[in-house]
Amino acid sequence: MNTTSATQYDVKRIEEVIRYNIRRYLRLLGRSQNSLAPSLGCTRGAISQMMTGLTSMKFSQVYMIARELGVSIDDLMDDTYIRQDEEFLEKMNTTSIKKASDSSEAPTVPPVGLEPTLRRF
Structure with a gap:
């Protein structure tokens, strides 16, 4: 990875962390991201675009x-x-992958609604 790519990655990562923490603090305070719009002097749509990284x-x-x-x-x-x-x-992903690979048996219970019927027509 060259210096420019590394710098771009760092900038994207910092923005991701900031967005994550904003959502975290909003959740802790019981607020929505839309509540930030008036203090920033922008629309709810602009807040949404900032928070999604657009x-x-x-x-x-x-x-x-x-x-x-x-x-x-x-x-x-x-x-x-x-x-x-x-x-x-x-x-969690590593654990679930390991459990799936350790399981040699297929599930024996069919999904709901696909149970076989015993009646013959």
């Missing part, structure tokens, strides 16, 4: 969001919680 966040927007949520910019850039979730998901 548009990049400006530093001033990150600053205003941090103030609105009562946290610091460092709090929004802290990757502790997203890493914990990623590690947990990786562990």
Whole structure:
């Protein structure tokens, strides 16, 4: 990976972490992402685009969001919680793959609605 690619990856990762933490703090405060629109002076659609990554966040927007949520910019850039979730998901995926490969028997119960009937016509 060259320097430019590494830098672009770092920027994307930081934006991902910031979006993750904004959603986390909103959830903890019982607020919706739409509640950020008035303080940023933008539409709910613009907030949605920022939160999905369709548009990049400006530093001033990150600053205003941090103030609105009562946290610091460092709090929004802290990757502790997203890493914990990623590690947990990786562990769960590894465990479920292992369980699936250890299981030599196919499930014996058919899905609901596909049970065989005993009546003959």
